[in-house]
Amino acid sequence: GWYRFFLGQADARIPEKCVAELRCGTSAPLWITAPHPTQMNQTVARSVCGAWSGSCCYLSSNPIQIKLCNGFYVYKLVYPTWCDYAYCAELYFPIPEGFRASGQTQNSITLQWNKMDNISFVLQFNGAETNISAPTGDGPVTYTVSSLAAGTTYTFTLYSVSGSIRSSGVSITAATDKSYIVMLKVKLKLGDHLSGSQMEDVLSKVFRQRGLPPQISLKVRSVKPGTQKDSRV
Numbered sequence: 001g002w003y004r005f006f007l008g009q010a011d012a013r014i015p016e017k018c019v020a021e022l023r024c025g026t027s028a029p030l031w032i033t034a035p036h037p038t039q040m041n042q043t044v045a046r047s048v049c050g051a052w053s054g055s056c057c058y059l060s061s062n063p064i065q066i067k068l069c070n071g072f073y074v075y076k077l078v079y080p081t082w083c084d085y086a087y088c089a090e091l092y093f094p095i096p097e098g099f100r101a102s103g104q105t106q107n108s109i110t111l112q113w114n115k116m117d118n119i120s121f122v123l124q125f126n127g128a129e130t131n132i133s134a135p136t137g138d139g140p141v142t143y144t145v146s147s148l149a150a151g152t153t154y155t156f157t158l159y160s161v162s163g164s165i166r167s168s169g170v171s172i173t174a175a176t177d178k179s180y181i182v183m184l185k186v187k188l189k190l191g192d193h194l195s196g197s198q199m200e201d202v203l204s205k206v207f208r209q210r211g212l213p214p215q216i217s218l219k220v221r222s223v224k225p226g227t228q229k230d231s232r233v
Contacts, residue, residue: 002074005089006164011072018056019088026060026086028052036066038072038157038171040099043067050085061085068170070097091156093111093167096121098140101174106150110200112140116160124169131161133221150179156188 005012007139013036019029027220028050037044045065049057065076072095077087111123121132123143138224148154157169 002076004072004074007091009087010091011094013073013092014066014075015088015090018051021051021053023051024086025086027084028082028086030061030080030085031088032064032066035058036164036168038169039069040068040070040170045196048087050080051179059085061211071148074075093162093165094119095167096160096172099156099158099170099172101172102142104174104176106177106179108146109148109154109156109170110142110144111156111158111174112142113158115139115141118162120161122161122166124159124199125154148176175188185195 005014013029016035017031018159019031021028023029024211029142030050031050032046033049034044036047043065043173044067045063046173047063050059050061052058061079061080061082064078067074067076075087080086096113096116101109102112103110109117113121115135115138118136122139123130123132124146125145130143132141132143145154145156150169152175155171155173157171158170160167
């Protein structure tokens with residue numbers, strides 16, 4: 001079945017690194033050989049090892065499934081292959097909750113997540129880390145990442161931090177808006193002269209029909225018949 005681990009009142013998890021033999025109240029303590037999932041509601045399968053005879057993975061047990069819920073893990077455990085195996089548990093730091101992209105432009109992405117009392121954060125992307133101090137006041141934490149390339153997808157990983165303790169990361173992907181450069185040469189024969197604003201309305205309609213975004217800067221140049229002089233609008 002599926003289980004959630006506690007040590008006292010605090011959430012716990014199965015260790016991701018070797019646990020020496022004769023620990024966790026058993027002869028061969030069990031630990032997982034790869035990290036926990038980082039995407040919300042993601043389920044992964046993980047191999048299980050047991051330490052014995054001086055080796056961290058001298059013994060193996062049946063694989064288990066792990067799911068990341070809203071700030072904690074649940075495990076679909078299977079019965080260990082030997083009677084002196086037992087799953088270990090350890091305390092871990094809470095995972096940031098509510099991590100999402102709340103907005104984007106061509107060159108920036110705004111991220112948002114739930115505040116945690118007296119907890120700072122580390123944001124990781126493009127191989128770099130940014131420290132974000134514990135915010136004051138109520139409401140969610142908001143952080144804008146700027147100087148990004150237009151129409152590009154990025155992966156962001158967020159950690160909660162207190163002193164030297166860091167949580168497991170939670171990751172999301174988000175993309176900046178695309179950038180459009182459009183040049184049109186339009187020749188119209190009209191009985192009445194169009195003003196600049198009327199011409200902009202016509203062009204905006206053309207853009208919408210072709211699926212382009214409405215937030216477009218327009219520059220209209222009108223040429224009076226029989227003259228070489230342009231009037232810019």
